[in-house]
Amino acid sequence: DGGITQSPKYLFRKEGQNVTLSCEQNLNHDAMYWYRQDPGQGLRLIYYSQIVNDFQKGDIAEGYSVSREKKESFPLTVTSAQKNPTAFYLCASSMAGTGNTIYFGEGSWLTVV
Amino acid sequence: GENVEQHPSTLSVQEGDSAVIKCTYSDSASNYFPWYKQELGKGPQLIIDIRSNVGEKKDQRIAVTLNKTAKHFSLHITETQPEDSAVYFCAASSGGSSNTGKLIFGQGTTLQVKP
Numbered sequence: 001d002g003g004i005t006q007s008p009k010y011l012f013r014k015e016g017q018n019v020t021l022s023c024e025q026n027l028n029h030d031a032m033y034w035y036r037q038d039p040g041q042g043l044r045l046i047y048y049s050q051i052v053n054d055f056q057k058g059d060i061a062e063g064y065s066v067s068r069e070k071k072e073s074f075p076l077t078v079t080s081a082q083k084n085p086t087a088f089y090l091c092a093s094s095m096a097g098t099g100n101t102i103y104f105g106e107g108s109w110l111t112v113v
Numbered sequence: 114g115e116n117v118e119q120h121p122s123t124l125s126v127q128e129g130d131s132a133v134i135k136c137t138y139s140d141s142a143s144n145y146f147p148w149y150k151q152e153l154g155k156g157p158q159l160i161i162d163i164r165s166n167v168g169e170k171k172d173q174r175i176a177v178t179l180n181k182t183a184k185h186f187s188l189h190i191t192e193t194q195p196e197d198s199a200v201y202f203c204a205a206s207s208g209g210s211s212n213t214g215k216l217i218f219g220q221g222t223t224l225q226v227k228p
Contacts, residue, residue: 004156031214042119042202042218043157050214058215090156094214098206099145099164102214104156 003027004105006091011110013078013085021076021108023091029103030096032074036060037088037107046089049074050096078110086112115140117205119219127227132193134222136203137185145206146179146186147216150199157202161188193226200224 004025013019025032031050035043045058049068063082068074074093078085088109094102116139126132138146144165149157163170163177163186170177174193179186190197200221207215 033214035218040221042117042220044218045215048215092156096214098214100214101147101159101162102216104149104158106156107154109154 004091004093004103006089006105006108009106009108011108012113013110015112016080018077018079019110021078021089021091021110023074023076023105024072025074025091025093025103025105026072027093027103028071029093030071031094031100032068033092033094033102034058034064034066034074034076035090035092035104037090043090046076085110115143115205115207115217117203117217117219119203119222121222122220123223123225125225125227126193128193128195130193132188132190132197132224132226134188134201134203134224135185136187136205136219137183138205138217139184140205140207140217141184143205143207143217146177147204148175148177148188149202149204151202151221152199160201190224193224195226195228198224198226 007022033048034046047066049055065077091105094100119136147162150160151157176189203219204216
């Protein structure tokens, strides 16, 4: 099936640890995005990438890092510098440019224990 | 900065009634306005979108209207059904010269359709 696959669905992190969320897409999309969603709130952009080997910070990039070594993959690392990482993380992709439909994965829940 | 305001935050209607959700945006360069439906624990799914060269778009029971002068757009759902119950998000494309696919999202509306 075509789509966006995020893993793991649920992840627990101890304070001080880095964790990496996986995102893979087989839609042949150039652009990929990571959004964070807190309970009862909208989606906020963490990082986005329009092309392989290039990415830009979104509105809340502090404490996060990404890489885009392959077109299909855009992993997100939540570092220990992120003070409040408990949230629902959504990966998305689209064709490059404005006005193209953005498709979302099913999300990953991260909880700090 | 760029901002999208969405109202109401919660909406409860009887099955068969209509539901309307409104959004305003701040960036006059925005030209793409999608609406997403999100069920609990899942990713948002696009239900309808509109571009700035169109004032209204309809798809079966769902319609969206856009007023670029006033910088607001609305989602209309007619003949609501219990399966329409979900969180709905509006979004506006981020303008500027970067030609990216960035979206600015509203805060979401929780729609409850009572049988």
